[in-house]
Amino acid sequence: MQWWQSLYQAAAWDWISDIVILMGLGAVAWALWRVLMGRLKALAERTQTRWDDVLWPAIDTPFSLLIWGWPAFHALEIFLDNTAGHLNLSWVSVIRELLVVFLLIWFLLRLVNSGEQLLFDEGRRDHTTINAIGNVLRALAVCIGVITLLQSLGVSVSGLLTVGGVGGLIVGLAAKDLLSNFFGGVMIYFDRPFKVGDWVRSPDRNIEGTVEKIGIRMTVLRTFDLRPLYVPNSVFSNVVVENPSRMLNRRIYETIGLRYQDADKMSAVIDDVYAMLEAHPDIETRQTLIVNFNSFGPHSLDFFIYTFTKTVNWQRYHRVKQDVLLQVIGIIHQHGADIALPTRTLHMEPSLMAQGADAMVPPPEAQAR
Template sequence: MNELKNLIPQNWDYFTQQFDTNVLFITVASFFAWIAWRLIYGRLELLVSRTSFHWDDLTLSALKTPISTLIWCWPATISLGFLLQNHMSSTLNWLSTLKLILVIGIFVWITMRLINNVETFVLDQKNRDETTVQAIAKVARLFFIVIGALTVMQAFGLSLSGLLTFGGVGGLIVGLAAKDLLSNFFGGMMIYFDRPFKVGDWVRSPDRQIEGTVERIGWRMTIIRTFDKRPIYVPNSVFSSIVVENPSRMLNRRINETIGIRYDDGAKVAQIVTDIKHMLENHPDIDANQTLIVNFNAFGPSSLDLLVYTFTKTVNWIRYHEVKQDVLLQIMAIIHQHDADIAFPTQTLKFDPVRTEVPTASTL
């Protein structure tokens, strides 16, 4: 046993003493600090739940996990310093840098969680513009990440002035090398600020074979889901050079139909036109303030053509077809009320009688 003790380093007793008196104390203190934080958090959570102000809930939720992490990691760096200070010949200045990086990381983490909480809360409000909220959240995240990264670089002793100078030259090089990437980035910014469409809108382009529902607007590309459920990934720079139509923002949907009446019912056309126009003016789903035309329009090959041109109040695609069906059925009923009928393609063939010569005696 004595020989085994001789094999143990001479400073083992000091190391054990230091561990017992310092590290153990710090660990126990961290545990009690964490318990105190949990109790305080529970009390604060109970208090903020009683208020009608939602921002305190979002802020408290953002603080929960980062503060718990800080309570354990900050004392851990102190304990690490106690364990290493007598076993390393060099100074432990890097521990101070590590503590500063820890604080910066916790601050950025709290900010990211708060931004995410606010974004989720605002998007749950149905009257908010989803595209604008997401754009502001992305810019805020990017801003705090850049600030955090610059602060960490400064903590490592890097000169920010030199870094910014290098960034100017490097930015020029990167800009030339990543021209398409930057054009997509600024194309995304154009979409966010001009807002020609937003997430959930139905868009199409007459210049390209692009039509569907906007599913996501990213910094580099926009995802559009076609009506047959295929995703289309469109680089944002494309939208700066094409025409984009947004049917989701239409105010009305149009009914534009040509209805043929039989030529035999020509005397009844005027009254039919009057009744159809009166029906449309009083229809609950037709916008009478918009252009409304019902007129005898043309002599067709086999019908007297009536033009019915009006707009529905609804812009919903399914509801529009229901309204259009009701309008067409009522038009057909009005035509039948006048003992008339809708024409169908017909042809009239006219035969001239063939003369038959009776033979005479002179021709025999």
């Protein structure tokens, strides 16, 4: 009570009006901001683009806190300056700067999260790539914010970066494989040789399966016998990777042999098979389509079919291929021909046959006995 009485008698009370004016201006600015934000959100809902729907919700709450926080810290500084005597109040300005940096980082993180969710909802881009880019942007925003906060606290950022560079070199040498896997994952995200759900295989390694997850360090595949396969990301930087999931068509390449006695029917069979393929609804006629007599086989006259299906689905492809082959069998039978079997024909000269028969007749002495 004695301290309060001495303060009341000695201090000028004009600072109270300053605090009231500051907080009143903050309240007026906040009310105007709420009205403006309501109008902007309503306008954003009527526009065709959806990116303005991402911006305004991200900036709403951080800016509202800035409107209240900035005058509040000024008011706190005025209060302490008039009540606490000769106290060092530089920390209040530091906290005010930290508040601004914190709200800026918060706004950037909210903006990245909202943009990421918008791209997820559109469904036109790969979720793995969107998530990877979002993680990079979040990490970048946090790093910039931390450096700014340290600089506001008086920490030497240049010295910190120098120490961090030397430390990063040491860590890089010690964790070479870990970093190679990390940058291999980054290259997968940006080059996009495959995505989650793709069927991939490598002719260089015994790697084949469906991509389940693309992580920072490794990629998880599910083989066709449903075993999980964990592949370090650095492997994909050194091997050839096939992505059959991105095929435009699937190929049918079959060789069919007719009997040699059906040689006179080969031309008609080939013409009818070609016409059947051109009229087939599941054959892509804009791609290469060949039906030609190819070779004289050991026991057959061979012609081949080279064409592409419209579908790339594995199960659907085999149904189309089955239908094509069954129709080919029907065409061959319609012409009175047949598919050759592995047979062998033995031709003997008549003179050799007579000599063989004479050799089998016993001499007269043997007949008498």
